[in-house]
Amino acid sequence: VAEIRARLQFLINVGLDYLTLERSADSLSGGEAQRIRLASQIGCGLVGVVYILDEPSIGLHPRDNTRLLQSLIDLRDQGNTVIVVEHDEETMLAADRIIDFGPGPGVRGGEVVAQGTLAEIRKAARSETGKFLSGRESIEIPKQYRTGNGKKLVIRGAAHNNLKGIDVEFPLGTFICVTGVSGSGKSSLVNDILWEILNRDLNRGDGEPGAFTKIEGLEHLDKGIDIDQSPIGRTPRSNPATYVKLFDQIRDLYANLPDSKVRGYEPGRFSFNVATGRCEACEGHGATKLEMDFLADLWVTCPVCEGKRFNRETLEIRFKGKNIAEVLDMDVQQALEHFENIPKIVKLLQALHDVGLDYIKLGQASPTLSGG
Template identity: 60%
Template sequence: EHGGEVVAQGTYEDILKHPDSLTGAYLSGRLKVPVPKQRRKGSGKAIQILGAREHNLKNIDVAIPLGRLVCITGVSGSGKSTLMIEILYKALARELNRAKTKPGDHDAIKGTEYIDKIVNIDQSPIGRTPRSNPGTYTKLFDHIRDLFSDLPESKIRGYDKSRFSFNVKGGRCEACRGHGQLEIEMQFLPDVFVPCDVCHGDRYNRETLQVRFKGESNIADVLDMTIDTAMEVFEAFPAMMRSLKTLQDVGLGYIRIGQPSTTLSGGEAQRIKLSRELSKRSTGSTLYVLDEPSVGLHAADVHKLIEVLQRLVDEGNTVLIIEHNLDIIKVSDYIIDMGPEGGDAGGEVIAVGLPEEICKTPQSSTGEYLKSYLKQNHS
């Protein structure tokens, strides 16, 4: 909706000076992610990983303070993902979420009684078929179907909630089985998708589409709305506004409620997952793990991502991130720096503490780069 135009072009200097270029604004320093005035102290409790020795880890003990934004840093191959995903996530997912995961080699993990669940928010798709979309993933579509089934026209016709689902028989278009498109198999070539010639991409049959909200929008129109538009249309419905507001807060106001998950980028999928977590009632005892969430994101998207992560921590949760992006590293409350190199020369904890303390550690590569970055951009 708001993209598809060339905002600026030219030399590096031209982009820096261009008033409408977000890229130029972040490169020139007109826009920047602020350094927090205060770092969180956390809850005083911690999760301790003892004797971690999977892959290249050198039998290390690591404490992860709870109630803070914690960043695991270090060069590629230093053992960050092994520590966070292979050992911590897989062990806690098995213990707390009853997942059938096999954690990496370690002695013990202490302090698990302080958290109630662990959630891994990655950039994998929110669904593997066009049926999955932001509306279904965030449970927003359940509220929309409830609304349509309560309309007077639905009551007269005897339509219930299932009538407005495109996954079951009844209300969906049977020619395309609610896909909105038909798959044509091509020999020796990739399959081709064409719009359904019966429903023309609306997914529903004619009778279902005759039920309209406020005499204007039918269920297909609602699925085609952007999040920003839906915020205005459904402002009188608190349950729907909660999901819509969190999607807007993570910077996804431009996506459509029924946009197929196969058309979403990795960064968009990750932010939809974050929005679902934000819209849940917080227990304040959840551990979120993210492996390099800034990969492939623009500086403006990284800024939004940081704001969302800070919100999760403000609710009492703990966010643990593996990251190379200095904007995310500088806003963290606590850093665990690994190294000193990759592979066999890695697997050790080089330094732990506040970003300012890491900057003063001479043997930390992260500290060296963070120090010059802060001096250049925030002095």
């Protein structure tokens, strides 16, 4: 019994006290699975080990984050080294040493701009992180908040999972944050009830909402959109440029260049889904798959196109000195500068820039993108 209690305490200490023991592993979030692995390592009592964690605080309430940090400190105090990739301020404040990368994202990064103790990072002139940790820069708090458009969406009698028959109002036309400790019912309300109602009643989708009594205010809405962390594509051909329809505009631009018109090239010529323009050796993937009988399949760079995805004739068409493959190899910031005089393209690139994706390459394969 003592061993069982100790093991359960490890799970509690990493902020997983809300999970039921029969919860299936495939229903766990990435962060929950990572913290379960952490709890198992704390219980092992190993010494002289290097532990690496990738953003373990994602989605955690400050109360649960404090408990997680204490678990990491306990792991260190057992005689181990703990390396955490993290943006969380509390984690940085607790760290013995900080290694700060920059100075920018993507091709403008890749350097260590500062490293040392918290005090040293705060003083580092090149460190964006240090500017915020020292208070030289901060996130501005709005001087006033919107009151909305006077309309509201109301869910009454929400009783799904651990929700206690609650009534919740969402004032429309506002920015609403739903918060609370892990397992308190946030996802049950927003994802399992609210989204399922919107999807069923406005989008005519499938699915059944969790238990609730009544919803008021749907007549004020046209549709609902769920922006989740599911993959935007599952094949190497899918990428940020295709997902936001940016590649359509770029292909149209290349098809309208003088050299393209002379050769009779249409926009489809610049798609790696169409045989006429793509490299047929790899079918536009830029890589070929090696099937391994007893191991996972391997993707190796195509020896014909050398990863460029297109055939030689297609790559001869250039805009401002760059062919279509070189454009797909640009990150968002580089593309903004390259297409600065093409408003339709700039508009779509600006949207990616505004959500902090300057560093992502236009042709980066969707399966390599993180959920965020």
